Amino acid sequence: MPEQQTITLTVNGRVHTKDVATRTSLADFLRDQLHLTGTHLGCEHGVCGACTVTVDGRSARACLMLAVQADGREVVTIEGLKDPAGVWHPVQKAFFENFAIQCGFCTPGFFATAIELLGQNPDPTEAEIREYLSGNICRCSGYQAIVEAVRAAAAAMQDHQRG
Amino acid sequence: MKAPVFDYRAPRSLAEATAILRDAGPDGRVLAGGQSLMPMMNMRIVAPGVLVDINRIEELARLDADGGTLRVGALVRHVDILHSPLVKAGWPLMSEATAYVAHPAIRNRGTTCGSVAHNDPAAEHPSVLLTLGGSVVIASAEGRREVKAEDFLQGLMTTALEPGEMIVELRYPPVRPGTGWAFVEFSRRLGDFALGGAAALLTLRGGVCEEARLTLVGMGEGPVRVTAAEALLAGQRIDEGTAPELFEAAVQLARRAVDPTDDVHAGAGYRRHLAGVMARRALARALLRSGRTHHA
Ligand SMILES: Cc1cc2nc3c(=O)[nH]c(=O)nc-3n(C[C@H](O)[C@H](O)[C@H](O)COP(=O)(O)OP(=O)(O)OC[C@H]3O[C@@H](n4cnc5c(N)ncnc54)[C@H](O)[C@@H]3O)c2cc1C
Ligand code: FES
Ligand code: FES
Numbered sequence: 418m419p420e421q422q423t424i425t426l427t428v429n430g431r432v433h434t435k436d437v438a439t440r441t442s443l444a445d446f447l448r449d450q451l452h453l454t455g456t457h458l459g460c461e462h463g464v465c466g467a468c469t470v471t472v473d474g475r476s477a478r479a480c481l482m483l484a485v486q487a488d489g490r491e492v493v494t495i496e497g498l499k500d501p502a503g504v505w506h507p508v509q510k511a512f513f514e515n516f517a518i519q520c521g522f523c524t525p526g527f528f529a530t531a532i533e534l535l536g537q538n539p540d541p542t543e544a545e546i547r548e549y550l551s552g553n554i555c556r557c558s559g560y561q562a563i564v565e566a567v568r569a570a571a572a573a574m575q576d577h578q579r580g
Numbered sequence: 581m582k583a584p585v586f587d588y589r590a591p592r593s594l595a596e597a598t599a600i601l602r603d604a605g606p607d608g609r610v611l612a613g614g615q616s617l618m619p620m621m622n623m624r625i626v627a628p629g630v631l632v633d634i635n636r637i638e639e640l641a642r643l644d645a646d647g648g649t650l651r652v653g654a655l656v657r658h659v660d661i662l663h664s665p666l667v668k669a670g671w672p673l674m675s676e677a678t679a680y681v682a683h684p685a686i687r688n689r690g691t692t693c694g695s696v697a698h699n700d701p702a703a704e705h706p707s708v709l710l711t712l713g714g715s716v717v718i719a720s721a722e723g724r725r726e727v728k729a730e731d732f733l734q735g736l737m738t739t740a741l742e743p744g745e746m747i748v749e750l751r752y753p754p755v756r757p758g759t760g761w762a763f764v765e766f767s768r769r770l771g772d773f774a775l776g777g778a779a780a781l782l783t784l785r786g787g788v789c790e791e792a793r794l795t796l797v798g799m800g801e802g803p804v805r806v807t808a809a810e811a812l813l814a815g816q817r818i819d820e821g822t823a824p825e826l827f828e829a830a831v832q833l834a835r836r837a838v839d840p841t842d843d844v845h846a847g848a849g850y851r852r853h854l855a856g857v858m859a860r861r862a863l864a865r866a867l868l869r870s871g872r873t874h875h876a
Contacts, residue, residue, distance in 0.1 A: 420586075438585075440582065442582070442583070461582075461619075461622045462623060466685065469685050475659075476685040477685055478689075480622070481614050481618040481619065481689070483588070483618075485590070486633065486635060529685075530685065534684075548770055551769060551770045551771045552683020553683075
């Protein structure tokens with residue numbers, strides 16, 4: 418069945434088996450078939466970054482991946498960022514506290530990108546943050562608050578590690 | 581917009597992939613990172629009948645050096661190049677250029693071979709392959725062939741690939757000791773496609789230039805090697821005293837070598853000016869780094 422396939426993947430820790438049309442993007446699959454509408458679609462050609470999710474530990478544009486390509490993979494969306502006790506991820510908390518969210522359309526993509534950055538570089542400079550986030554567009558916030566939020570998240574995560 | 585319907589195949593081996601491509605003929609298309617193909621499909625600029633997803637062919641993920649030659653398999657992602665100590669040590673021009681390719685999420689999936697197959701005139705990798713004198717290994721159900729970069733890159737998003745064929749790896753010969761390198765680029769926003777850029781290599785021995793390479797990016801239908809400037813620099817003593825005049829002559833030749841057009845991003849006159857600025861910066865930086873030895 419080349420135009421329809423059954424896939425099994427893990428999304429936010431839960432295993433799903435679903436039939437998908439092969440042309441369905443991962444973003445549309447997450448939104449329409451799993452009803453995880455936190456993954457936003459701005460441009461559908463990789464430019465805006467709103468749809469960025471984590472696939473096998475790396476950030477990826479969900480609009481440029483087919484759902485069938487996620488077969489056997491592990492996907493994390495914004496809905497999966499809270500810990501099992503329901504506590505926000507430090508990046509979520511820092512965005513909230515630093516007023517880095519206005520309409521929130523771009524936010525899920527910024528989270529995925531910022532979390533990847535802090536995983537690789539726990540104490541990034543402002544320039545490094547701006548460089549890493551360069552593929553995510555925000556039409557409201559003016560970026561300054563977002564950069565401050567990522568710095569705050571980095572500090573919080575380091576404090577947490579030190580105990 | 582959404583991609584049109586296609587027949588999706590995800591072979592597990594190269595032999596299986598080339599068999600599918602043979603049967604599909606002109607209707608078949610390789611899906612690698614999808615970072616250029618998926619946008620084109622979503623915008624319905626292309627509508628392949630058979631999509632051959634190579635992401636599950638593990639043998640294509642190889643990144644290694646074979647007798648001094650760097651081999652970059654079709655599943656090596658931009659991020660793998662960026663973080664490879666092997667590439668940084670032996671082919672630093674490539675590491676430097678890759679930092680300009682797109683943004684992290686796109687570098688996590690996009691492949692170097694895919695960039696070369698796509699051959700966007702503003703893309704970094706085709707120019708790097710050309711500058712380093714690399715080649716492209718192509719496979720089909722009939723066998724393999726190796727094509728030099730200058731023969732593979734045939735113009736605006738056009739290459740020597742025939743229906744039924746795919747790239748299996750790129751090869752980069754060793755860079756000679758004493759070679760200075762630089763990749764420079766200008767874009768409005770970091771990670772965007774280049775408005776213009778340049779790659780340079782200067783091989784110096786005892787202060788004399790044995791070989792020069794200069795390639796411009798984003799100036800026309802594809803990467804442009806400024807062979808006139810290369811010929812001018814070869815054999816010259818290049819030092820702080822002579823460099824300004826020599827590089828100025830190279831800049832003039834660079835501006836003459838390109839034939840940019842107006843588009844929404846920049847006018848032709850601006851781009852021609854930029855060609856010179858980029859050439860000068862690349863040569864100056866390559867000179868600073870020359871004489872330092874680095875090995876594959
Ligand atoms: C927002 C954005 C910004 C970008 N910025 C840049 C940039 O600054 N510089 C840059 O160079 N690129 C940029 N890109 C493109 C990116 O680098 C792509 O990864 C690259 O151009 C194509 O590689 P891919 O593996 O994604 O190929 P795909 O998208 O999968 O394929 C592209 C084309 O190449 C063909 N192809 C791929 N692999 C093979 C193969 N092994 N054999 C035969 N044919 C093959 C496909 O059939 C298709 O025609 C950007 C992309 C986006 C979305
Ligand atoms: S919707 Fe995917 S990058 Fe814009
Ligand atoms: S908060 Fe509105 S687009 Fe970023």
